Amino acid sequence: MANVNSDLKLLPPPICSRDESAAVPSAPRPLKIGPVEIGFPVVQAALSGYSDWPMRVIARRLGAPYTIAEVLIDRFVLDLKDRARTKHHLRVTDEEHPVGAQLMGSEPKDFGPAATRLVESGFDVIDINFGCPVKSAVGGCRGGYHLSQPETALEIVSRVRDAVPSDVPVTVKMRRGIDDSDESRDRFFEILDGAFERGVAGVTIHGRTVEQKYVGPSNWDFLREVKQHAGERTIIGSGDVFTAEACLDMLCHTGVDGVSVARGAIGNPWIFRQTQDLAAGREPYSPDLAEQARVLKMQFDLCLQIYDERKALAAIRKHAVKFARLHPHPEETRNAFAAAMSRDSWLAVLETAYGSE
Ligand SMILES: Cc1cc2nc3c(=O)[nH]c(=O)nc-3n(C[C@H](O)[C@H](O)[C@H](O)COP(=O)(O)O)c2cc1C
Structure with missing residues (x-):
């Protein structure tokens, strides 16, 4: 397939809303995911091993406008019994909304029923994981592996979109490719555009490749390029946002519609409030x-x-x-x-x- 972006001329970085010389800094635009109003566009990422119900509740109580639960394997969701030991994975409480669930799997046919179960449990958004780089995921043809097979990836998107009610947004999480090859880049854009054509409400992009894992920086220039390509379609950026300053810098530099905070929120659930403070020209809150x-x-x-x-x-x-x-x-x-x-x-x-x- 031709490089869909070969003729895309990179525009200069978007004008930063955070102009330090301005007396009153202008606020970032509120984020919407389909019909779901998120508000301030800095949200908490899905974090396997961390973003359980307690972490999500704390983040929401301290100012995160939206959180996503730990990634769940589709078969695991389908096999979940109402046992005390595991049923917390489906726990959603009133104060959490809006909250997303994230699914990962290998077989397209398993995604629809698993997504339905998550919606029935109360999750407001279903996110599909096409990014996980860990050996067991990629080796099991899950997560980031799907970036190598657009046809299957898009079948998964269709299965989930068809399975859940139309007012429940479906989103996708991707890394920027399997590796740095042209083929990988082409597949990235094929999946991105195909997912939007199939009705996803937004895509979160981590600016590292699957091969890269966590070595080296997240490529924010790529995020900027994707946002320019996507136009009005909702893009959320991920990677290397450890401080309030970094969250606003990502919005400024890339023009993405939202920022997904991952490692920066572990041990600092105040980062959402700190970013809101900074955007409003206030001294960021510092917890004693x-x-x-x-x-x-x-x-x-x-x-x-x-x-x-x-x-x-x-x-x-x-x-x-x-x-x-x-x-x-x-x-x-x-x-x-x-x-x-x-x-x-x-x-x-x-x-x-x-x-x-
Ligand atoms: C411990 C850990 C667990 C993660 N779990 C998930 C996950 O369940 N789903 C997902 O899409 N991304 C997951 N990620 C990726 C993050 O959401 C994020 O894309 C990545 O860490 C880059 O952001 P950061 O550099 O700001 O941490 C995880 C990352 C870490 C460090």
């Missing part, structure tokens, strides 16, 4: 130790609502060691959290390190 402890305790309590104590500890430990980066003694605090093996010892670390009750 008491606020950090309050939020950590709140997240632990949420974990205890859905996991047994052992699993709750394992879940909160992963987050707490990242929260520790904001502590004046990060290493000491991180090590103390990592060593806490019971609920009481974890709470004791919180009290000693943060001075909470």
Whole structure:
């Protein structure tokens, strides 16, 4: 297939709305995903092993306008029983809306029924994963593997779009290709355009290739090129947004409609509020130790609502060691959290390190 973008002339970067010389910085445009109003266009990414119900609730309570659950394998969703151990994957509570679920799989036929089950569980948006670079996903013909086979990828999109009600938006998450070859680039645009033709409401693009995994930067110039290609169609950018400044820089540099925060939100659920502050010309909110402890305790309590104590500890430990980066003694605090093996010892670390009750 011809390079669909070979004659695309790159326009200069869009005019930044964040003009430091301006007295009142203009606000970024609100984000919409199909009929779903998101609002401030900086959202929380799907994060396998992290964006469980507690993390999503915390993000929403602290200012994230939209979150996506951890990726789920379609067969796993179809086989899920109403057992305490796993049913939390389908848990959606009122305060979470709008919230997205994400599906990954190999067989197009399994996607539709799995998407239906997620909608019935209360998720507002169904996102399809064509980006996961981990060996087990790519080796199992899932995730990023689909970037090598546009026909199958687009069949998956059609299956999901046909299965879920028309007012539930379907979105796609892609990396910028399998690798840096021209063929990979052509397939990327074939899938992007084909997905929009089949009715997706938006596409999130991580500016790294599958082969690249996490080595080297996310290519924001590519995101800019894709947004120019997409015109009015909704594009959300991903990759290397660790601070409020970076979120606004991505909007400015690339012109994307939204920013998906991934690693930058682990241990800093205030990043959404900080970005909103910065965009409004305010000093970004900086949580003091008491606020950090309050939020950590709140997240632990949420974990205890859905996991047994052992699993709750394992879940909160992963987050707490990242929260520790904001502590004046990060290493000491991180090590103390990592060593806490019971609920009481974890709470004791919180009290000693943060001075909470
Ligand atoms: C621990 C971890 C888990 C992730 N899980 C998912 C996932 O379930 N679904 C997905 O589409 N992307 C997933 N990603 C990719 C991120 O959403 C994001 O695209 C990527 O990390 C680049 O953004 P960043 O550089 O700002 O972290 C994950 C990334 C990390 C680090």
